[in-house]
Amino acid sequence: DQQVKQNSPSLSVQEGRISILNCDYTNSMFDYFLWYKKYPAEGPTFLISISSIKDKNEDGRFTVFLNKSAKHLSLHIVPSQPGDSAVYFCAASEGNNDMRFGAGTRLTVKP
Amino acid sequence: EAQVTQNPRYLITVTGKKLTVTCSQNMNHEYMSWYRQDPGLGLRQIYYSMNVEVTDKGDVPEGYKVSRKEKRNFPLILESPSPNQTSLYFCASSPRLIRETQYFGPGTRLLVL
Numbered sequence: 359d360q361q362v363k364q365n366s367p368s369l370s371v372q373e374g375r376i377s378i379l380n381c382d383y384t385n386s387m388f389d390y391f392l393w394y395k396k397y398p399a400e401g402p403t404f405l406i407s408i409s410s411i412k413d414k415n416e417d418g419r420f421t422v423f424l425n426k427s428a429k430h431l432s433l434h435i436v437p438s439q440p441g442d443s444a445v446y447f448c449a450a451s452e453g454n455n456d457m458r459f460g461a462g463t464r465l466t467v468k469p
Numbered sequence: 470e471a472q473v474t475q476n477p478r479y480l481i482t483v484t485g486k487k488l489t490v491t492c493s494q495n496m497n498h499e500y501m502s503w504y505r506q507d508p509g510l511g512l513r514q515i516y517y518s519m520n521v522e523v524t525d526k527g528d529v530p531e532g533y534k535v536s537r538k539e540k541r542n543f544p545l546i547l548e549s550p551s552p553n554q555t556s557l558y559f560c561a562s563s564p565r566l567i568r569e570t571q572y573f574g575p576g577t578r579l580l581v582l
Contacts, residue, residue, distance in 0.1 A: 394573075399576070400576070401561070401572075401575050401576055402559070402571075402573045404570040447511060449512075451568040456567070457568065459512040459513070461510055
């Protein structure tokens with residue numbers, strides 16, 4: 359039972375444009391959400407997070423939006439750069455020990 | 470340099486031959502965990518440890534063992550590997566809680582024949 363779903367396995371955008379990566383979850387008890395980024399042959403690295411008490415968190419070119427009523431979050435990258443090409447994992451946490459990851463979305467930013 | 474290291478990076482073995490994947494972190498983190506990554510399934514937690522001598526099962530613990538005798542090390546043990554354990558494995562650590570930023574190792578790609 360996948361409680362965190364990333365329905366788009368891949369996304370391709372042009373350099374300079376906006377990338378929007380989506381994530382849906384089913385467990386209404388999740389109260390903390392994160393995005394991790396993964397390059398080939400490396401481990402995932404933390405990108406940005408958001409608590410359920412907020413609906414937006416911004417860090418430079420990266421913004422995460424949370425819509426609790428829709429159980430949906432999205433990651434916006436503006437402007438997209440070729441170096442952003444990677445696999446992006448959405449993750450959600452309930453309490454202090456449990457974290458569920460989505461299957462990942464492969465982003466390709468074309469020059 | 471703050472890091473999580475895993476060894477080996479690549480391993481090919483045969484069914485039933487016991488193996489250990491080591492994980493070490495140099496950040497004095499209390500929380501450590503093991504994940505496996507499979508296509509279409511993302512990262513799934515195998516075991517985690519909140520501190521020395523404290524370990525607990527994650528989502529997919531069957532066929533795996535762990536130990537946490539020292540704060541820095543968290544080895545993953547496959548007593549009798551089977552082909553369905555062929556996967557990409559990641560070790561991760563965080564200061565205290567899983568919801569804090571986790572630092573991942575580079576991964577161990579395991580093939581069980």
